Amino acid sequence: MTHPPAPTFVLGIDLGGTKSAAVVGTTDGAVLARVAGPTPAREGPGAILPFLVGLARAAQDMAPGPLAGVGVSAGAPADARTGRVFEAPNLPGWGHGEGVPLADLLSSELDGLPVRVENDADATALAEHRFGAGRGTRDMAFLTVGTGIGAGLIAGGRLHRGARGAGGEVGHLAVEPGGRACACGLRGCLEAYASGPSVARIAGEHGFLGEATGRAVVEAARAGDPAARAALLQAAQMLARGLATLSMLLNPERIVLGTLAVHASDLLLPPLRAALRDLTWPRIHDGLTVVPAALGDRAQDLAALCAWLAGEEETTLSSVAPA
Numbered sequence: 001m002t003h004p005p006a007p008t009f010v011l012g013i014d015l016g017g018t019k020s021a022a023v024v025g026t027t028d029g030a031v032l033a034r035v036a037g038p039t040p041a042r043e044g045p046g047a048i049l050p051f052l053v054g055l056a057r058a059a060q061d062m063a064p065g066p067l068a069g070v071g072v073s074a075g076a077p078a079d080a081r082t083g084r085v086f087e088a089p090n091l092p093g094w095g096h097g098e099g100v101p102l103a104d105l106l107s108s109e110l111d112g113l114p115v116r117v118e119n120d121a122d123a124t125a126l127a128e129h130r131f132g133a134g135r136g137t138r139d140m141a142f143l144t145v146g147t148g149i150g151a152g153l154i155a156g157g158r159l160h161r162g163a164r165g166a167g168g169e170v171g172h173l174a175v176e177p178g179g180r181a182c183a184c185g186l187r188g189c190l191e192a193y194a195s196g197p198s199v200a201r202i203a204g205e206h207g208f209l210g211e212a213t214g215r216a217v218v219e220a221a222r223a224g225d226p227a228a229r230a231a232l233l234q235a236a237q238m239l240a241r242g243l244a245t246l247s248m249l250l251n252p253e254r255i256v257l258g259t260l261a262v263h264a265s266d267l268l269l270p271p272l273r274a275a276l277r278d279l280t281w282p283r284i285h286d287g288l289t290v291v292p293a294a295l296g297d298r299a300q301d302l303a304a305l306c307a308w309l310a311g312e313e314e315t316t317l318s319s320v321a322p323a
């Protein structure tokens with residue numbers, strides 16, 4: 001059987017609250033062209049679509065050949081099945097209520113090119129799975145430990161999205177029922193203990209006098225500051241509680257931790273791994289490795305490309321599966 005060669009170029013759009021980019025890449029993850037700019041979030045919701053269309057068209061003009069489709073990695077809640085994006089704190093007013101049908105809107109502005117959207121944590125999980133620290137696994141979880149804790153789960157080789165696109169919110173597992181207030185409105189969430197701002201807040205409560213950022217706490221802990229060390233140790237223990245629950249559910253082969261966990265892997269991972277052993281069955285933890293993310297600065301571009309590439313594979317799989 002012979003098929004006409006499929007277009008091998010993909011347009012990826014990374015939509016962030018402060019900056020965004022559009023890239024042209026290949027299915028192998030090579031980025032051939034990139035256009036970026038500050039997201040006009042403060043100009044109101046009406047400014048975002050024209051801005052994204054402008055970025056996308058500029059990148060499209062640099063593509064060496066026809067594009068197969070467009071992937072959007074959105075720093076906002078997103079439902080891949082409907083192509084809708086919902087309001088996020090960084091993009092106020094945009095997608096309030098029923099959401100913005102971003103996939104359809106972009107497609108009609110880009111000559112009918114098919115568009116797929118994913119939440120950025122899910123898209124980064126896909127990117128780490130395909131190109132980074134999760135390569136070769138079928139069951140893995142990715143957590144970005146940054147300003148918030150976003151997560152994406154790969155189960156049986158596919159992204160687990162859940163019924164409304166909100167599956168795998170590991171950052172909001174209650175690791176301390178009734179505990180600290182979380183930005184999401186619940187209490188005791190993992191994010192309230194282990195995100196960068198949470199680590200900084202807790203270090204401050206222990207008497208840390210340095211800059212109130214996760215990075216500053218990590219540097220101080222390396223230099224031996226006891227308050228900084230105490231805050232990071234608590235973050236590691238709370239991460240272990242969240243990851244234990246996740247592991248007993250998913251039985252992952254690998255858990256990939258990004259952002260602060262990459263910068264602080266020497267401080268966070270040893271106590272986290274030790275605590276995780278005490279909270280899971282040997283059958284679960286003996287087959288599990290917890291590793292720092294591997295994609296670094298390339299993560300966002302590759303996440304945008306993977307928002308398209310993963311959906312492409314799912315379509316192919318479901319079209320050959322028996323009804």
Ligand SMILES: [Zn+2]
Binds near residue numbers: 171182183185187191
């Ligand atoms: Zn929460």
